[in-house]
Amino acid sequence: MLYFVLFITSFVCYSNALDRKIFAKLNPGCDECSNNATTLVYIRSEGNADVIHQIWDFTKHLPTIVLCVGSLNSSLEINWERSEPVKFVWSEKPWYSFATAIDKLCEYEDLHDTGYIDPHYPQREYNLDGVSWVLDESIFTDSEAMVHVSGKIHNRHRKRDGIVSIKLDLLPFKDYAVELPHLVHTANSTLIDVSLVNLTTSRGFNASRYALHFLLASTDYPADTMHYTMRKSLDDEHTPGVFEIIEIKTPSLYNNNQGGYLQFRPVGYTAPERNVASSTVAHVSQFNRTVMPFDSTLRLFFRDSPSMILIQDMFVSFGDSGDGFYKQHNYTAWSFTMGYGSPPVEGFSLFVILIISIGLGVPIVLALSGVTFVLFRRYRQTNSRTRFTNED
């Protein structure tokens, strides 16, 4: 019981300690930005000892998220030229930066029907640098910063435009996300949902699936590498049937326990109603070294020292063998979190601990009382028998 109380106390303290004060603003410093055509969100999350600056940028077409950690005094100012950011000005240099961008959508013919993307498969790339993102929804309060943007993917091989929809959500406390796969978000991380809607299939492709092409950049030694780790949790309470948690860690995090990460469950969904039946598998490819795209937020952000940045790319593809490929549902959604610090580890829920405590406690108490009762009874029987013999 004592352990139980200690656990609860530490759990509460832990989650309180992580809470940050957030200040979120859409297109800060931009006078000529129209509200739903230009989307650059800057969030300042103040903790006890540091500040995490987050930039969510869609203005240069490639959806980009940048996380920077600096001292409590650090601040960021963005210079604009009409509705485009041209410079990020720091009051003092941040300690560490980690950024992610989705630069391409890749349609590939899954010849072996495995869900994995192979460089040898026929592929068609859709560069996102031509996509204009529209802000559909946003929330900026003390306890949440959220934007929901969508962009049309035009393909001359198809009749209809497809839609890529991205939702970014920062909730500055530790909890499970409301929607499946119920990833853990903390004050140090942002929850990202990506949906690929109605992309249909190009002519000439019979077994096509889609993969997201990610760029990962961090202020680590350029010759180092990102680390892929897959761990298994005993607990699939929040993501039924999925025990794996995948983490992509920057070298700083991998070696020194402080750095950037992406965390997700290897599960995607093929319908807007996410449930076990609509779940599919998300696969991660190997990392490759690459360069920053020419006119991109990444290049703008790391302009002072581009050669000192570790930049790698990877694919995340979706599907499982025998599922009828993307065209079966014309929909794929996937969630991940991007954060700084140590990735959150999931613990057993209060419910699980309660069941075990009651389940173990009650029979043990019952068994002990039973044994005591029987022993007591035998003792009395023996006594009365002895007395009887004596009287005889």
Next chain:
Amino acid sequence: MENSESITARANMENTTSCCHPAHRVHRFIALILMCFLCFGSYFCYDTPGALADNFKGDSHLNTSQFALLYSIYSWPNVVLCFIGGYLIDRYFGVRLGTIIYMSILFVGAVLFAFGVYIDKFWLMILGRFIFGIGGESLQVAVNNYVVLWFKGKELNMVFGLQLSFSRFGSTVNFWVMEPIYHWVANYYGGYERLGVTLFIASMTCLGSLICGLLLGWMDHRAEKILDRREEHANDPPFRMLDILNFKAVFWLVSVICVAYYLAIFPFIALGKLFFERKFDFNPQDANTVNSMVYFLSAALSPFFGILIDKTGRNVTWVILSIITTIGSHFLLAFTFVNPYVGVMSLGISYSLLASGLWPLVAMIVPESQLGTAYGICQAVQNLGLATVIILAGVIVDKFGYLMLEMFFLGCLFIALIAAVLIYILDSANSGVLNLSPSEREALKMPTVRTDERANLLDHAESSDADEEVRPSEDERDSGLTQSDRIRSRYIAQILPNTNIPDRQRLTPSI
């Protein structure tokens, strides 16, 4: 009447040396083989969804709740049918026609189910499984009747054991072969059609069993004519609701274990394949193999555990021990990544041990005249529990995952453990016989033993085996109508050497 029949049979046997004669050893051996195959199809097809769980998700797009409904719907008709299935055979169908009717129902159910999958209509799958369930449990009763008819007074116990082990083996084989069959079919069909065709092939085992049933029916018809045998009809109603009022608290606690314990076994096997695939990264074939271990071990070990409990007595202790080891097995599966073979094999061993210890308890608690009712109640509540809880288990997997499912199983097992401990306490408090060793039980009954009565009872036990419920423990239900308490205490001693039989038999319908 029955005695005169067996005398006729013996006389006939003495007169014949031809292996075509029904009383000849070879002839009965052929009948035994056919009897073993009678239930093979039903056991095989019962677990086909479990063996193809991931394909039901992938091809038919069933979620776990819908998938669990396929199992649940099987149990619903059996909540009632376990009372009347045998009664119908005795009063209306007769064992031959009854077997063929139940088997045809089974076959139709299996084919409808396969067809439902083939055209991807969920309601038809459910209807198929429902019809399959109508045939399933009643068939076991019919087959038990056959066994008694052919082997009473001879190798009855051994044959019961063999027949049941072979049926369990049907479940095991199902888990072994369905995956390769599915892959073979997948070369020719795609989507839900390949799953439907695979199930059509599986339903052929029911056709095979039906053919065995027809052959056995013909053999039995011939035997009846040659041996001048008549089918007996039980004179007592198989189930008397009023008996319930007389049951002691200990009986109800045993019923609680019957429900709670088995809830942690059968739904686990039904939903186990995906659990092994997802948590332990097993491929589908390996997941099926590990899943089949529970049935496989129970088929292999039940006879030995029967002997063990015959020799050692102390049933309640064994029951408590097996519940604790089952809890340990589920703990291993839920909270560790230890190779699941360890957890599942200890689960299979515990399950067999519990079965051997638990079911004879009923015979010791309830007067023999009420045994039919008692076993009927146990079976009905067990089916009711399975029918409702498998649905719940499916919902738990969909909403809260496999860890919560394991927690649920553990919760059920804790309830079973509490019930078992309470039985122990109540029994000790009332100086009961449940947890005594055989020698102590012997000592209790010694003053009442008389050789002539024993002979009489044994004779009666053999001859009334054709009772509609046909459990050896119940065989003596009729005889008990007029027995005094003195004879009853002796009856307990009689039944103990057979413990491995009543328990395994009784388990059959619930599987």
